[in-house]
Amino acid sequence: MGLFRSMQVFVMAVQEGSMSAAAVRLGMSPAMVGQHVAALEERLGTRLLNRTTRRQSLTDFGTSYVEQCRDILDRVAVADRDAETSQTKARGQLRMTAPTTFGAEVLMPALQRYRALAPEVTLDITLTDRNVDIVEEGFDIAFRIGELPDSRLIARSLTAYRMMICAAPDYLVWRGTPKHPSELSSHEVVGFTPASRSPWRLSKGNEEVEVAPHMSITVNNGQAVRTAARAGLGVIMQPAILLASDVQAGQLVQLFPEWHLRERPMSLIYYRDRRMTPRLRSIISFAIAEFGADPEEPA
Template sequence: MPALQRYRELAPDVTLDITLTDRNVDFVEEGFDIAIRIGELPDSRLIARHLAPYRMMICASPDYLTRHGNPEHPSELSGHETIGFTPAARSPWRLSKGKDEVEVVLKMSITVNSGQAVRMAARAGLGVIMQPSILLTSDTQAGLLVRLFPDWHLHERPMSLIYHRDRRMTPRLRSIISFAIAEFGAEPEGQAYRPAE
């Protein structure tokens, strides 16, 4: 939401109607102007603008780490309290560093169907989490959460801003598209507009 605050300061006359959902919506039928999608894009009726990849981060609060110790290697996570995002909580955490690959199967102490609730539980010292870096970076910068295993690579997925190819490009629509690209990462040169595959 901090990004929305910055956009509102730049464009106070634009009214935003935001829908947050994990379900795969019919972008065109439901009348969305734009959407940010994570993963591969199957709908060829849409134009996609590449954003920075959707990266994950493993974190815990300083208080939790004081009480339970700071794991030095991902394999040590099995001895820690963990908080998972439902339904992905049942999936193992996969990390890689050079040629080393680790898959950690965890028994979640708590599972929640809200990324923000997972984040707040970690901030409250309830356990270790794996969540998108876009949700956690401000907390790590503020010292509310500590990033674990920063040298290890976690799975990342493509993230794209999409809109309908026949949509009239109004100044307001252009402004939010430009802002989102600047805020969430520009795409490689020469890839500014591409049909979704």
């Protein structure tokens, strides 16, 4: 573990009065906080905190050491601010993560425009449909589709993810074309695993329908769901941005085009204590301009 990071964690544990409270502020697990403090104690050869199941208190040496840590951290913060003030150009590595389908189909093509704006920024991108803990896993920023329960994060709203229900022409010849969403209960459905338990909600005028179709196949990859539909395996609901080209090419047929499907919110998230470096500012500005932000949200 890095000495500087362990000092930060130790100071926060003292400031907050407990390791669990420090864990919430730092965006890490209480066990990880304890490991940082233990690493410092092992390095120094003495105990810094007296810990019981209900409380903690500084040892005599811990009282002196925490003030030295605060002094070191303050000096580093001043140096960082001075460096940031003198650096106005975005440069260095930026780590980001995004959902697989959005990342492959939407984000990657758009990054050519970002690279033209920030050529000295190198991008380390992880595409995954897992909700990554950006703090503990060391990401600067993430695109997230769905609700955001984590108040540790700053979220900038992007254009909502519009969904589409489709099936292959051959499948519709075989099973018939459903005329109403309620008829989906008698059809084969290929589901995207992270969302397979959620009902499909559709509305048209004053009519609202909630359908919980039986998933004959579930897959944990949006591209695979799309391929399964083109192969005639069943009906799918996937992002319109992914399926539009297949519909235009006649490989898929959009079902219920007059019905409105519940959109999925999309956000750009980053840790609220993250310093706003030029490279972080540059990707935030780019994403908001490229993918559409809430116009009422301040830049």
